[in-house]
Amino acid sequence: MKTRREFLRNTGLIALTPLVPSFLEELAHAAPAQADPRILVIVELEGGNDGINTVVPFADPAYARSRPNLRLKPEEVLKIDQQVGFNPSMRPMADLLGAGRLAIVQGVGYPNPNRSHFESMRIWQTARLNPARDELGWIGSALDALPQHQARAGPDALYVGDAERPEALSASHAETAAITSIEDLQVRLPGPQADSLDATEQDTAGYVHRSVLRAYGTARDLSRDHTVKRAGNPPYPATKLGTQLEVVSQIIKSGAATRVYFVSQGSYDTHVAQLPRHESLLAELSSAIKAFMDDLRGSGLSERVLLMTFSEFGRRVAENGSLGTDHGAAAPVFLAGESVKPGLFGKTPGLSDLSDGDLRASIDFRRVYATLLRDWLKITPGEAIAAFEPMPLIK
Amino acid sequence: MTGAWQTFKPTDTQPWDLRRVVHLHRSAGFAATWDQVQQDLRDGPDASVDRLLQGKSSAVMPAAKFEGLSQQLAEGAVVSDDPERLKAWWFFRMLFTPDPLGERLALMWHNHFATSNAKVMDLGAMHRQNEVFRKLGRARFGDLLHAMLHDAALLTWLDAPENRKNHGNENLGRELMEIFTIGVGNFTEDDVKQSARALTGLSALDGEFRYVPEWHDSSEKTILAQTQTFDADSLCDLLTKHPATSRRIAWRLCETFLGEGVVSDAQISELASGLHERELDIGWGVETVLRSQLFHSDANIGSHVIGPSQFLVGAARAMQMSDPPPGTLLLSDWSRRLGQDLLYPPNVGGWAEGSSWLTTRGVINRANFAVALVRGELNRAGTAPDLAAIAHRAGHGATTPDALLFFNELLLGGRLPQSRLDPIAKQAGDSPADGVALLLATPEAQLA
Numbered sequence: 023m024k025t026r027r028e029f030l031r032n033t034g035l036i037a038l039t040p041l042v043p044s045f046l047e048e049l050a051h052a053a054p055a056q057a058d059p060r061i062l063v064i065v066e067l068e069g070g071n072d073g074i075n076t077v078v079p080f081a082d083p084a085y086a087r088s089r090p091n092l093r094l095k096p097e098e099v100l101k102i103d104q105q106v107g108f109n110p111s112m113r114p115m116a117d118l119l120g121a122g123r124l125a126i127v128q129g130v131g132y133p134n135p136n137r138s139h140f141e142s143m144r145i146w147q148t149a150r151l152n153p154a155r156d157e158l159g160w161i162g163s164a165l166d167a168l169p170q171h172q173a174r175a176g177p178d179a180l181y182v183g184d185a186e187r188p189e190a191l192s193a194s195h196a197e198t199a200a201i202t203s204i205e206d207l208q209v210r211l212p213g214p215q216a217d218s219l220d221a222t223e224q225d226t227a228g229y230v231h232r233s234v235l236r237a238y239g240t241a242r243d244l245s246r247d248h249t250v251k252r253a254g255n256p257p258y259p260a261t262k263l264g265t266q267l268e269v270v271s272q273i274i275k276s277g278a279a280t281r282v283y284f285v286s287q288g289s290y291d292t293h294v295a296q297l298p299r300h301e302s303l304l305a306e307l308s309s310a311i312k313a314f315m316d317d318l319r320g321s322g323l324s325e326r327v328l329l330m331t332f333s334e335f336g337r338r339v340a341e342n343g344s345l346g347t348d349h350g351a352a353a354p355v356f357l358a359g360e361s362v363k364p365g366l367f368g369k370t371p372g373l374s375d376l377s378d379g380d381l382r383a384s385i386d387f388r389r390v391y392a393t394l395l396r397d398w399l400k401i402t403p404g405e406a407i408a409a410f411e412p413m414p415l416i417k
Numbered sequence: 418m419t420g421a422w423q424t425f426k427p428t429d430t431q432p433w434d435l436r437r438v439v440h441l442h443r444s445a446g447f448a449a450t451w452d453q454v455q456q457d458l459r460d461g462p463d464a465s466v467d468r469l470l471q472g473k474s475s476a477v478m479p480a481a482k483f484e485g486l487s488q489q490l491a492e493g494a495v496v497s498d499d500p501e502r503l504k505a506w507w508f509f510r511m512l513f514t515p516d517p518l519g520e521r522l523a524l525m526w527h528n529h530f531a532t533s534n535a536k537v538m539d540l541g542a543m544h545r546q547n548e549v550f551r552k553l554g555r556a557r558f559g560d561l562l563h564a565m566l567h568d569a570a571l572l573t574w575l576d577a578p579e580n581r582k583n584h585g586n587e588n589l590g591r592e593l594m595e596i597f598t599i600g601v602g603n604f605t606e607d608d609v610k611q612s613a614r615a616l617t618g619l620s621a622l623d624g625e626f627r628y629v630p631e632w633h634d635s636s637e638k639t640i641l642a643q644t645q646t647f648d649a650d651s652l653c654d655l656l657t658k659h660p661a662t663s664r665r666i667a668w669r670l671c672e673t674f675l676g677e678g679v680v681s682d683a684q685i686s687e688l689a690s691g692l693h694e695r696e697l698d699i700g701w702g703v704e705t706v707l708r709s710q711l712f713h714s715d716a717n718i719g720s721h722v723i724g725p726s727q728f729l730v731g732a733a734r735a736m737q738m739s740d741p742p743p744g745t746l747l748l749s750d751w752s753r754r755l756g757q758d759l760l761y762p763p764n765v766g767g768w769a770e771g772s773s774w775l776t777t778r779g780v781i782n783r784a785n786f787a788v789a790l791v792r793g794e795l796n797r798a799g800t801a802p803d804l805a806a807i808a809h810r811a812g813h814g815a816t817t818p819d820a821l822l823f824f825n826e827l828l829l830g831g832r833l834p835q836s837r838l839d840p841i842a843k844q845a846g847d848s849p850a851d852g853v854a855l856l857l858a859t860p861e862a863q864l865a
Contacts, residue, residue, distance in 0.1 A: 068764070137606060138595055140766050177777075185763040186756065186773050200776035206754075209781055210788040211858055212844065212851045226677045226720040229772055231860040237780030289535075289764070293576045293588045343584020344576065349591075378606075 060398055063270060063283045063314075063329040064161070065263070066188065067307070069291030070139065071333035073353030073381070074373075075300055076112070077126060081105045084373035088339045092297060092347070102126070105370050111305040114312030115356070119365075123315060123324075124358050125415050127390055128368040131352035131383025135335060139291070139349070142334040147189040149388050149406045160391055161282050162193030164401045168281075176243045176278030177236070182266045183286045191284055199240040204269060207241040244278055258313045261306045263287045267314040275321060281399060290333060293346040307331070311358055319360070328359040328398055328416075332387070338379055351380035355390055361398070361417050389413055418691055421684050421711035425462055431715065433462055439830030440718045443865035444674055445469055445707055446517025448731030451811050451827055466707050470700075472516030477739055480515045495540045503540050504759045505745035507547070508752075511730040512742060522554035522703065523547065524726060525673045527759070530565050530597060531767035532574045534760045542570040542624040543760055558666055558697035559657035562597065566649045569621035575765070578620040582634040585613045592765050593652075599661035604641065611638040615647035663693040666702065674706050676720025676864075677771050684711065719832055721865045722772050725755035728783060732790060732857055735827055736802045743795035751789075754782040775863060787857035791850035804849050818842045820849035824856055832861050 079085050080096040081104060099107030100116040106128075108116050118124040132151060136142045144153045149160035158166070165178040179191045181200040191198040201207060223231070258264040266285040273280065287307055292300050311329060318324040336353030352371055371381040393412040395403045402408070427433040438457045442449035446469065449457070453475065457465035468474040478486075490509055494502035511520050527550060534543050546568050553561040565571050572578065575589035590613035594604045618633030620626075638647045643655060656662055667689035671680045688702065695701050706712055723731070729751055733743045752759060756779045757768055768774075793801030804824070805815040813823040821842050825833045837859070845852035856862060 137609075138591070138601060139764065140595070141601055181776075184753075184756075184758070186769050187776050201778045202754075206778040206781055209784060211784045211854060212788075212848075226722070226772065227860070227864065230722060230775060230863055233772065233775040234780050234858075234860040234863070237775070237777040240777045241781050291588075293586050294579045342579075342586055343581060344579030344586050346576075346579070346586070348587050 059279070059281060059326075060400070061274060061281055061283070061327045062161075062394060062399055063267075063285070063327060064190065065307070065311070065329060065331045066284065066286040067290050067303075067331055067333035068143075068286050068288040069333070070142075070335045070337055070349055071290040071303075071353055072292060072296065072300060072347050072350075073333075073336035074339065075296070075337075075347075076109055076304060077102070077106050077128065077354045078109060079106050079370060079373060082370075082373045084339075088373055089341050091345055092341045102366060106366070109301065109304050111301040112308040114308040118312060118315060118358055122364040123360060123362065124356060124364055125362040126366050127355045127357070127385055127413070127415070128366060129352045129371040129381065129384040130332075130355045130368070130387050130390060131335070131381075132386055132388070133383075135351035135380065135383070137335065137349040137351075139334055144189060146332060146334055146387060149391055157189070157192070158194060159188070159190035159192040160407065161190045161284075162196055162198060163404050163406075164395050164399070165196035165198075165281065166193050167401055167404065168196070176273070176280045177240050178280060179282040179284065180270075180273065180278075180280050181284045181286075182269045183284075185286060188284055188286070191282070197236055197240070199236065201240075201269070203265075204272060207244050209238065209241050244273055244276065258317070259306065259309045261310060263306055263310040264313060267310050268317075271314060271317050271321075274318075274323060274327065292337070293342065293348060294344045296341075296346040311356075315358055324360040328357060328361055328394070330358075330390070330394065331356040336381060339373055339376055339381060340379060351377070352383035353381075355387070357390075357415055363415055363417055367413060367415065385413070386410060390415075418687065418705060421680075421714075422687060422691070422705055422709045424708045425710045425713040427462065431713070433458070435826055436718060436830035436832060437462070437713055438465065439827075440865055441465060441469070441707070441713075442474075442517070443723060443727065443731055443830075444712070444721055446474065446521055447511055447727055448735040448828070449475070450735060450737050451807070454827070462708070462713065466704075469518045469707065470704055472519055475515050475517055475734075477734070478513045478515070483513050483515065486513075491544055495544055498540060500534055500540060500543075500760060501746055501749060503544060504749040504752075506544075507759055508726070508730065508745040508748040511726060512733060512745070512748075513739075518703070518707075519551055519554060521673070521727075522699075523550040524724070525669065526550035526554055526561065528762065528767035528770070529669055530571055531762035531765050532570050533762050533764075534570075537570045537573045539570065539573070539624040542568075542573065542621070545624075546570040547760075555700035555703060556698075558662070558692075558699055559653065561699070562657060563650070563653050565597070566593075566616070566619060566653055567626045569624050569626050572619055572621045572626065577616065578622075580613055580617055580619070581629075581632040582614075582617050585610065585617070587613045589613065589616050589619075594656065596765055598656040598665065599659050600665050603659070603661045608640050611640045611647070612652060614638050615640065615652045616649055619649055657697060660689070660693060663689040663697060666697055666699070667692055670699075670702050670706050672770055674703075674712060674721075676717050677722070679714075679717045679720055680711065718830075719861065719864050722770075722774055722863055723865045724768070724770060724774060725752045725757040725779075726759070727865070728755065728863065729786060732787070732828070733795070736790075736804070736807060738790075738795070738802050741796045741798050741800055743790070744797065747795050751782070751786050755779050755786070780863075783863065784854070784858035787854040790857075791854045801850065804853055808849075815849065817845050817847060817849045817852050821845075821852045821856060824853050828853075828856060829861055833859065837861075 078094050078099045080099050086093050098110050101107040148157040177197040177199040179198040181187045184202045187200040258268040270283045318327050336350045337347035338350040342348050369384040388407050388410040392407050392410040393415050395401045396412050397416040438454050490506040494506050514520050549564050576586045577589045580586040587609050591609045614634045620629050667685050692702050729748050793799045808820045808823040813819050821838050841855045
């Protein structure tokens, strides 16, 4: 393990001193020698990703029957084994798998699947099958269990994107923040914000006070200058997801103490004319993840970072009447990074053994969460996840 | 109606004061100028709410001139095919409308029937939908829902043209029940499939509604335990009469006009019953909420996080920035940075509203907007609002502490105590403009 100081040195921050904002410079000189904490990056595929058209079960005879118009031919897919292969637009993901940096967990879902976008998304985000109205997120409540860091160097979790902060990051006292770009951290307000505010009340006003104070805290703690932006970075694809992952990379490189990042890609709700749209989504996803992984490797950070994708549900096995697919159930989850055990995990779902027209889940998503918390972030899961057995996904 | 929903009557402990007038305008519209506030103070709550309901609460521009300009701007935006111009048109309306409540309701319905041009890709259709929100925003909900089921933008957004007899597409059927009417927990997966069948035949072509009889499945369907040859009209009827729909509309009105945690379940139920008895008359619901004791109660004032457009437009309107007015393209871009890209909601569920606006990004950009506003960066001429002149006209001096006293009243109804104003005055030094920017960046300024 490198110390943070070595890491900053290696990333060239010290060498770049004239361009670096003063606080980053201070960090580079003063960062204490400590084990580098591990980081989790979550990529949400919003809208319900068609797992069958992602990791294609080309050898299942029921595949061609269920998808007369949408099916991909065996020679088109990027074969993973004799049963399944990647969608042809996912070459960068196939490369990651070939390089031993990708794990694919098949058939991930939960009992009695809910086919509402919003309800199923809440289930995934809270790790509860019947989330209460103000349920905490699975990540937020896990971060609540960590000791509060003494010297602030960024929020515990950060959402990067242009939608609302995801429920997964909702926490009772862990700090979670949401930005779209580095520019969102540049406060133009004259003078410091009043830190003396009494922000302890439990009503809406108190919540709003705390939100405002936290926002200024986050802005102060994270980068105030984006001149480090391009320093030595390999190029990212000029897509929304590529840009978001590049922001995540910038903030990781700045030495922030943030443990969990969350980005989102939409829209996978492919009810109509699915093939071209889905193909471009998967291409965007794959190339952005590959660029991110390569960037981290080039910065000596790849052993500290693990990335997970998820979607609220897969899609129905049988195609619909408009060359698309309707809401379904189980789907694959990807884990990417230097520290994952590469390969296929879980049973390949059979397309003729269906439940209400949908794939049966063989892996409960909370087992994946349990793995990420226990074996990666080294956080003891709370009661929503504690009962689930981790999987052997981490080296 | 009982208790909380009874009409507010001022008392010695709950007087009709500046705080209540400013709260009324910030919650129900887009804030008010000092003159409007003074007029409402004199006239009392009944007349003030009357003016809002009648669309006569603001006189920035004569109504006829306003509508003429609005039409020109909308047509220009649609012809240009530039979505930024259509968003800017909406900001023009919010800034200059004589009927701020109508625009607030249009925003509410845009969030309820959240349709994104990202998929519709037709500004003419988006504009027509938007005008329906204005025209039927206070009508019976059934009329609005019926119009939406015949609205090209919404139908395109939810794949209705692909939902045909024997080739179902569930998108519209599901969201119709889950988001627009009865809500989660009140229907089954089979109800979704059968509703989709009832909605076959509804389609859109070239941005216009089109009904295709041969695509319609006219056989019997069983929806919510009722069996008949349902079509869009009879399904719309069934859902409108369902008590869960009244409750959802009651909830939507409370979300729009009341603070978080202010209204109880029992109070929402009572409002829902009242709506149900009146065939979901939205206008009645809005009037009931805006006149209510609950709306004007101490518990409600200062507990409602206002949305991006209310924050942006409210600041500009209260400071009478009409000559030159703020650039509407700029306002629209600020709204995006604050988290609300109009005409592009994140998904059919719309924006979450309330405290979820206050992310790091939302908070920092609200502060940065305040700085841009007082420094005159919102119009091409670089003209900053003449803060000293506004304060002077209201009889206040031009020093920073004096100006802060006044703008605390104008913008926040005087909700910031002197102990909060003092450090702001100190920080702002001899710049009242900096003081106003700091004032707008306070937590209190995010709340109505």
